[in-house]
Amino acid sequence: MHWEFVIPGYLLVFGGLAIYTGALLRRARILAVRVPPERRRFVG
Amino acid sequence: MTATEESATSLEQTVAGATSSRFSQVFGTLTATMLAVFLLFALVFSPPDVSQRDAVRLFYIHVPSAIVALYLAFGITFVASIMYLRKGTDFWDLLAGSSAEIGVLFCAFMLGTGMLWGKPTWGVYWQWDPRLTSTAISFVLFAGYLAIRRLDLDPTVRSRRAAVLGIIGFLNVIVVRQSVQWWRGLHQGQTLDLVDSQLSGMHYFSFFLGLVSMTMVFGWLLLHRFRVAWLETQADAATLQTALAERQAEAADYTARPPDTGGPTTTETEGI
Amino acid sequence: MKTGRCSVSLQVMSDLPVVALDGAVSLISGFPALAGADLVVEQGEIVLLEGPNGAGKSTLLRLCAGLAPLHDGAGTVLDCDLSSRPARRRVRRQVGLLAHASALYDDLTVEQNLRFWAAANRVDEPAIEPAMQRLGLAERLRDVPVSGLSAGQRRRTAMAVIVCRRPRLWLLDEPHAGLDRSGRDLIDDLVLAAIDAGASVMLSSHEVERASGLLDRSSGPSRAVTVVGGQVRC
């Protein structure tokens, strides 16, 4: 019962997380090229 | 359903060296595992509730999202904003901004799942429930905060304004929450009493798993969001070095010319 | 609340330079408007800033006014360290800045504007009337709303605010722009009078001939420097 609400809900959250994470990591990769290694404090 | 976080971790590995470190990789794997376990409990092991039926499963992500967004994320923004005004270092400013952004994301999750939960339980998508209403207001409040952060302003000006907004915004979240709760208490009985739930140990355990895994997701995202923000400032600093060199070269060009031609005397513009 | 009276501090003849910049870098929205500027301005000195548009003249003046931030290098103005926020706030009260914008309320009259800015700058009431007389604002223009003024008249009104403040350091960004011949003469006379009273003046000007005439007439030391590429060349 009510799976038609549960599934969109979980899709929303996990889809949202996936999209956000994807965008974040893509930005990170672009930036990584622009930043010289000596400026990477706090970034492991 | 588990495909999403698998893709997240594999994506992370492909960009190893961007913002991931040994710690964040281990933490990310742990988070992904935790999410998988949570999903297993939330969608498979947890029995339906007597009155809410399967809608109770929405509860497991709805409430943790609210707690993480309103208290953890905006709380970190609050503290970091205060620290920024005291210390004036980029670290605190970026932490405040990163945390607020993820907080807004979790606010959106809370609102979305809340409305989806409301339809089968209350019969309407939007009940003027204190939690839902006050979260919606907080969502807009911090959307405004993010809007200030995105403005093309002098970085120091922007950070200081954002810090003021971050501090007052968090205090406002509390005021809004209290007043809306009071309002609904006055107008009608406790909304949640309408839901005659009989939550069992399994329900509570699934909810607890949701809280832990959402907190871990928040932590992992915050780590990466902060690192991206940090890289951005460092990229700007690297650009600044070249900009400074170019600017100084301008001076050399100018003095190299014969004095009578002077500099480029174009039409009068607003001076820099 | 009557603190920082300029008339008192004018008497104090400090042997420290009024302005001392050493490798000053100032960023405006990330752009290095000043890229390592060095400049020393002594008590009673006139310094003329020349240079092409976008060279950093305005930013240099705003930096000395405590309005533009100092990102790198060192700078002191009137014994205040420009790298500290509270000190910048002290600087602001002691300098007179004539910027490109004249900072006047369009809906108020010339006199209302002057009285507001005088009160905000803690200038004594009696100082206002002579300043208006001096700038030729005491007669017909007194009750004209600022929105009805010409560019030159606005400039004079803005200048009147500085005159009644009697600052120790005058920072004039293109003071001659938009003024007729008599207006420009008036500005020159005011600058010379300020120098005689012990103040220091930094001004930028596109009218090199007029400005160098001003330098020659000064009783104190005077020089012209070239601002270019966010740096100062002597």
Next chain:
Amino acid sequence: MLNDALLLAAKDLRVERRSRVLTGQVLPFGLIVLILFGFGISPDRRVVEAPDRTVLEQVAPGLFWLAVLLSALLALGRSFAIEAVDGNLDALKLTGLDPAGVFLGKALAIWLELLAIELLLGVGSLALYGATITHPLLLLVTVLAATTSIAAAGTLYAALASGLRVRDTLVPLLVLPVLAPVLLGATLATEAALFGPAGDGWPWAGLISTFAVLYLGAGMVSFGVLLEET
């Protein structure tokens, strides 16, 4: 500090007296909003639980405060527009004015202007929506506290957005969610002041009074940060 506040408030009021933007534009705007609310809610529909009352009369307090809030946004925009042009904000920074005094002065001018607008919109609402006041004291306290809250919070947030090209669109986004509790409290307190019992309204009047005090304090503290931000 108080002298600075009075100086600035006097200046703002003088600008208003000469330009008449509030009386000529903001006030008519508020009135048309009141009339349009009447279009949105059928004037003849009656309340089910109280058939002697129309729906419009029943919701009059909320509509009144909404109209006030919308007018306040325009007044705030105007208040900072006069500082934003011609480098006036920089000139204010160059004066020795106490930041807390600047905040109080701007807020005081807005406060007085809003009170005038509220008086006229209030008369308009009573006439248009047919409501009557039963507890004047509660209404007075509510109006004073709510106006203080709107003026204080509004001034603070308008200052945050000042000097920006996107100011006009950003201020409502920042101010409205912040003032949501004030709208809520003021509406409920006014409802009690019109239809009774007064006992229902006093806690809300207390809430918005607390809010007013908090925002006055927050504004006085943070204006220093905003004025010397570079």
